[in-house]
Amino acid sequence: MRKKEDVFSRNDFLWGSGTAAYQCEGAWDADGKGLGEWDYFNHNSALNIHNEDGDNASNFYYDYEKDINLMAEGSQNAYRFSISWARIMPTGYGEVNQQGIDFYNRVINYCLEKGIEPNVTLFHYDLPYELARQGGWLNHKITDYFNEYAKICFEAFGDRVKMWSTINEPRYYSYCTNIVGNYPPNRRLDFQSYFQYQYNLMIASSKAIRSFKEMGLDGYIGVVHDNGHVELDPDTINPDEVYEMADFFYNTLILEPSLLGKLPDNLEKMKQKYGFMILHDINEEEIFREGVGNYIGINLYNRQYVKHWEEGESEVFHNNKGTRSNSLEGIRLESLFESSFDPHVRRNKWGREVNPRVMYTGLMELKEKYNNPLILVTENGHGIYESPDENDYVEDNERIEIFSEFLDNLLKAKKEGADVRGYYHWSTMDLYSWINGYEKRYGLVRVDFEDNYKRTPKKSYYWFKDFINNYYSNNRNG
Numbered sequence: 001m002r003k004k005e006d007v008f009s010r011n012d013f014l015w016g017s018g019t020a021a022y023q024c025e026g027a028w029d030a031d032g033k034g035l036g037e038w039d040y041f042n043h044n045s046a047l048n049i050h051n052e053d054g055d056n057a058s059n060f061y062y063d064y065e066k067d068i069n070l071m072a073e074g075s076q077n078a079y080r081f082s083i084s085w086a087r088i089m090p091t092g093y094g095e096v097n098q099q100g101i102d103f104y105n106r107v108i109n110y111c112l113e114k115g116i117e118p119n120v121t122l123f124h125y126d127l128p129y130e131l132a133r134q135g136g137w138l139n140h141k142i143t144d145y146f147n148e149y150a151k152i153c154f155e156a157f158g159d160r161v162k163m164w165s166t167i168n169e170p171r172y173y174s175y176c177t178n179i180v181g182n183y184p185p186n187r188r189l190d191f192q193s194y195f196q197y198q199y200n201l202m203i204a205s206s207k208a209i210r211s212f213k214e215m216g217l218d219g220y221i222g223v224v225h226d227n228g229h230v231e232l233d234p235d236t237i238n239p240d241e242v243y244e245m246a247d248f249f250y251n252t253l254i255l256e257p258s259l260l261g262k263l264p265d266n267l268e269k270m271k272q273k274y275g276f277m278i279l280h281d282i283n284e285e286e287i288f289r290e291g292v293g294n295y296i297g298i299n300l301y302n303r304q305y306v307k308h309w310e311e312g313e314s315e316v317f318h319n320n321k322g323t324r325s326n327s328l329e330g331i332r333l334e335s336l337f338e339s340s341f342d343p344h345v346r347r348n349k350w351g352r353e354v355n356p357r358v359m360y361t362g363l364m365e366l367k368e369k370y371n372n373p374l375i376l377v378t379e380n381g382h383g384i385y386e387s388p389d390e391n392d393y394v395e396d397n398e399r400i401e402i403f404s405e406f407l408d409n410l411l412k413a414k415k416e417g418a419d420v421r422g423y424y425h426w427s428t429m430d431l432y433s434w435i436n437g438y439e440k441r442y443g444l445v446r447v448d449f450e451d452n453y454k455r456t457p458k459k460s461y462y463w464f465k466d467f468i469n470n471y472y473s474n475n476r477n478g
C-alpha cells in the first residue's frame with residue numbers, strides 16, 4: 001500500500017506531462033467500453049467542424065507503454081491522465097466493466113514501475129452518452145452517479161494512486177458546452193445552464209471528495225480549474241464592479257467551493273446581475289463544507305483581460321479554425337463587461353493570448369486570496385501547426401521559447417512563496433485537441449497519425465529533459 005508521503009518522498013517537486021482519455025486512448029468501443037457523449041457527437045453532429053473524432057486518437061490504449069517509457073527516458077516523474085467514465089461504467093451507473101478497470105491497472109502499475117507518479121482525473125469532458133441523454137450535468141442525479149463512479153475508482157486504484165483530480169476545468173467545460181456551443185451538447189449563450197453546470201459539477205466533485213475521506217483513503221485530491229486570473233484594461237469604468245463580475249464569471253464558483261468549502265458570498269448579488277437561478281437540493285452547503293480537497297490544480301495558459309461593457313448584445317468570440325479564421329477569443333456580456341483585446345500581447349493562431357507572465361500573477365493571486373494552497377500546475381502548453389523534417393523530427397523552437405518563459409515565471413512565484421509543487425506539460429504526446437481536431441498540436445512527442453501512430457520526440461522533449469535534470473542537480477533536495 002503506497003502512502004501520501006510517498007508522492008514527494010524522492011523530490012519535493014514533480015515534473016511531468018499530461019493527457020486526457022478521450023483525447024489519446026482511441027479504442028472507443030473496445031473491451032466493453034460504453035458510448036460517450038463525444039463519440040456520439042463526433043459521429044453524428046454537423047457541428048463536428050473538422051469531421052474528426054477520437055475513435056483511435058493517439059492509440060494510447062494499445063501504446064501506453066511506449067508513452068510511459070518516453071516520459072521516463074525524458075526524466076519526467078509525473079503523469080496526469082484521466083479515466084474514461086464509460087470504460088469503467090458503460091452507461092455511467094450500475095454495471096461495472098472489469099476490462100476497463102484492468103486497463104487502468106496496467107497503466108498505473110506501469111507508471112509506478114517506471115518511477116512515474118500517476119495523477120488521475122476522474123472526469124475530463126467525456127460524459128457517458130446515456131447520462132448525456134438523461135440531461136447531462138443539468139440533471140442533478142448525475143452528481144450521485146459521479147460519486148458512485150468515483151468510489152469505484154477509489155476502491156480499485158486508491159491503494160496505489162495518491163494524487164487525484166475530480167473534475168477537469170468545470171468552468172471552461174461549462175463555458176464551451178453552454179456559452180460557446182462548440183462542445184456537446186452545444187448550447188449557445190445559455191447563461192442559466194452555464195452557472196447551473198458549474199454548481200452541479202462542484203457538488204459532484206465535493207461529494208466525491210467527501211467519499212474519499214469517508215473511505216479512509218490517504219492522498220492528494222482536488223479540482224482542476226482553468227486559470228481565470230482577471231486583469232482590467234486601465235481604461236475600465238467602475239473597475240471594482242467589473243472586476244467582481246468577471247471574477248465571479250471566471251473563477252469564484254469553482255475556487256470558493258474547492259478551497260474554502262462554500263459558495264461565494266456575493267452569489268445572490270450575482271444571480272441578480274446575470275439573471276440566473278440555481279436549482280439544488282436542500283442542505284447542500286454541508287456537502288461543500290465536507291468536500292474540500294487538499295490541493296488545487298491549475299491549467300494555466302492565459303488570463304482574462306476585460307473592461308466595462310460598451311455597447312451591443314451579448315456575444316461570444318471563439319476560433320476553432322486557426323489560420324482559416326480571424327476571430328480572437330473573448331466575450332461581450334451585455335450591460336456587464338466585455339473582453340478587451342490587448343494589441344501588445346502575443347496570440348496563438350487560434351486567437352488566444354499567449355502570456356507567460358500570467359503564470360506568475362495567477363499563482364500569486366491564488367497564494368494571496370486563498371491562504372496559500374498547495375498548487376499543481378496541471379496543464380500548460382502551446383498549440384501550434386507543425387511540420388516535421390524527413391526523419392519525422394519537429395524543431396518546435398517557438399514552443400520552447402514560450403515554455404521556458406512560463407517556467408521562469410513559475411519558479412519566480414515558487415521563490416516568492418507560492419506553494420506550487422508540480423508541473424505537467426500539456427501534452428505528453430500529440431493528441432485530439434477536441435473541436436480543433438488534430439492539426440493543433442501540443443505534444444512533446446510527435447505522433448504520426450498516418451503511420452501507425454509512430455512516436456518521435458520533438459526538440460521540446462529534449463529541452464524539457466535537460467531542464468528537469470538541471471533543476472534537480474541545482475536543487476539537491478528536490
Ligand code: BGP
Nearest residue numbers: 020168169172299383433434436
Ligand atoms: C484544456 C483542456 C485540455 C486541452 C487544452 C488545450 O482546456 O483541459 O483537454 O485540450 O485545454 O485546449 P485546446 O484544444 O482548446 O487548444
